[in-house]
Amino acid sequence: MGNELSPEQLNEIANEYGTPLYVYNADKIVTQYRRLTTAFQNDKVRFFYACKSLTNINILKVLKAEGCNVDCSSINEVKLALYAGFEPQNILYTSNGIAFAEIEEAQSLGVIINIDSLSNLKKFGEKFGSSYPVGVRLRPNIMAGGNLKISTGHDKSKFGIPVDQLEELVSVVKKNQIQITNLHIHTGSDIKDPEVFVKGIEVLFDIIPHFPHLKSIDLGGGFKVAYKEEDPFINVEELAEKVLHTFESNELTKDLQIWFEPGKFLVSESGYFITQVNVLKETSATTFAGVNSGFNHLIRPMFYDAYHRIQNLTNPDGTVKEYTITGNICETDTFAWSRPLPEVREGDLLVFYNAGAYGFEMSSNYNSRFKPAEVLVENGESRLIRKRDVFEDLLKNQVL
Numbered sequence: 265m266g267n268e269l270s271p272e273q274l275n276e277i278a279n280e281y282g283t284p285l286y287v288y289n290a291d292k293i294v295t296q297y298r299r300l301t302t303a304f305q306n307d308k309v310r311f312f313y314a315c316k317s318l319t320n321i322n323i324l325k326v327l328k329a330e331g332c333n334v335d336c337s338s339i340n341e342v343k344l345a346l347y348a349g350f351e352p353q354n355i356l357y358t359s360n361g362i363a364f365a366e367i368e369e370a371q372s373l374g375v376i377i378n379i380d381s382l383s384n385l386k387k388f389g390e391k392f393g394s395s396y397p398v399g400v401r402l403r404p405n406i407m408a409g410g411n412l413k414i415s416t417g418h419d420k421s422k423f424g425i426p427v428d429q430l431e432e433l434v435s436v437v438k439k440n441q442i443q444i445t446n447l448h449i450h451t452g453s454d455i456k457d458p459e460v461f462v463k464g465i466e467v468l469f470d471i472i473p474h475f476p477h478l479k480s481i482d483l484g485g486g487f488k489v490a491y492k493e494e495d496p497f498i499n500v501e502e503l504a505e506k507v508l509h510t511f512e513s514n515e516l517t518k519d520l521q522i523w524f525e526p527g528k529f530l531v532s533e534s535g536y537f538i539t540q541v542n543v544l545k546e547t548s549a550t551t552f553a554g555v556n557s558g559f560n561h562l563i564r565p566m567f568y569d570a571y572h573r574i575q576n577l578t579n580p581d582g583t584v585k586e587y588t589i590t591g592n593i594c595e596t597d598t599f600a601w602s603r604p605l606p607e608v609r610e611g612d613l614l615v616f617y618n619a620g621a622y623g624f625e626m627s628s629n630y631n632s633r634f635k636p637a638e639v640l641v642e643n644g645e646s647r648l649i650r651k652r653d654v655f656e657d658l659l660k661n662q663v664l
C-alpha cells in the first residue's frame with residue numbers, strides 16, 4: 265500500500281460505505297510518526313499524539329502500536345486514551361481553564377498533568393504537596409502559528425502561566441513543596457519555522473534553574489503541514505537538528521527529556537473527506553456545486569479560512585471549469601471559492617484532501633444532520649470505525 269489512497273480506491277470505498285464519509289489511511293499515520301522518530305533518533309525525545317485532532321479509538325491504537333504516547337485536552341480524552349489501552353504514565357493531560365475537580369480526577373487516574381494556572385497550582389499544592397509531581401504550562405510571550413485563532417503563546421493569550429509571573433510561580437511551588445517535573449510551552453498551530461521551537465527552549469533556559477526536580481521540557485505541537493502544493497511546511501529534519509543542537513548547547517538540559525505534542529502532523533494527511541454533489545446551480549457570476557455536507561462536517565474552511573485540495577473522483581478527466589463548492593445547511597458554508605475542477609455533474613463524488621485533523625473531530629449535528637461515518641484503511645483493507653448517525657441519535661438525550 266502506498267501512502268496516498270488513489271482516487272479509484274476512494275471511489276470504491278465511497279460506494280461501499282456511502283457519503284459523506286471520512287476515510288483514514290493508517291499507513292500514512294505510521295509514516296508520519298516514523299518520520300519524527302527517524303529525524304530525532306534520540307532516546308531523550310518523547311512524542312505525545314495530541315489526540316484532540318482525531319480521537320477515534322482505532323486511530324489511537326494505530327499510534328499506540330508504534331510506541332507513541334498521547335496528549336489529552338480533557339478528562340474525557342484521558343479516559344478514551346485509557347480505553348484504547350495506553351498506560352497512565354504514557355498519557356499527558358495538558359489542561360486549560362478547567363475546574364480543579366477535573367485535575368483531581370486526572371491525578372486519581374495516575375496520568376501526567378500539566379497545570380496551566382497559578383490558581384489551580386495552589387489548590388494542587390495544598391492538596392497533594394510533594395506527593396504527585398506535575399508539570400506547568402507556561403506562556404512564553406512568543407507570537408507563532410498560522411493565525412490569531414490558533415496562536416496560543418502570545419502576550420494576550422489565555423493559555424499558560426505568563427513567564428513574567430515566574431516569581432509568584434516559584435513561591436507557590438516552594439510553599440507547597442510541589443515537585444515540578446515538566447515545563448510546557450505550546451505557542452500555536454501551523455508553525456513552519458523551527459526557530460520558534462529554538463526560541464522556546466531559549467526562553468526556558470532562564471527558567472529551568474528554578475525547578476530542581478525537572479525531568480523534561482515540553483515544546484508542544486503545531487507542526488505545519490502543506491495544504492496547497494506550494495505551501496511551506498515544517499522540515500522535521502531541520503527541526504530535529506536545530507532543537508537538539510540548542511538543547512545540547514547548554515549544560516542545564518543535560519539530564520532532561522524533550523517532549524513534543526504533534527496532532528495535525530500525524531493525522532492530517534491520512535484523512536480524506538468524501539461528499540456527493542446534490543445540486544448544480546448556474547448563476548451569472550458563479551457555478552455552485554452543492555454537496556451533501558456543510559461546515560457541520562468540515563468546519564475548517566469557514567472557521568480558519570483553511571484551503572483543502574479537492575478532486576472530482578467520478579469525472580477526473582472532465583474539462584476543467586471553475587466551481588464554488590458549498591454545503592447544504594442554512595448558512596453560508598463555502599468549502600472553496602472559484603475552484604478549477606474537472607467538470608462537476610450532479611451525483612459526482614468530490615474528495616477533500618488533508619482532512620484527518622480537526623475534521624470529524626469538530627463536526628456537529630447542526631441542522632439536525634447526521635455526523636459522517638468513519639472508515640480506516642489498514643493493511644490494504646477498509647473497515648468501518650464509526651457508524652453514520654441514525655435518527656435515534658438525534659433524540660438519544662432528549663427528555664420528553
Ligand SMILES: *Cc1c(COP(=O)(O)O)cnc(C)c1O
Nearest residue numbers: 314450453485486525526527528
Ligand atoms: C492543539 C494542541 C496541540 C496540537 O496542535 P497541532 O497543531 O495539531 O499539532 C498540542 N499541544 C497542545 C497543548 C495543544 O493545545
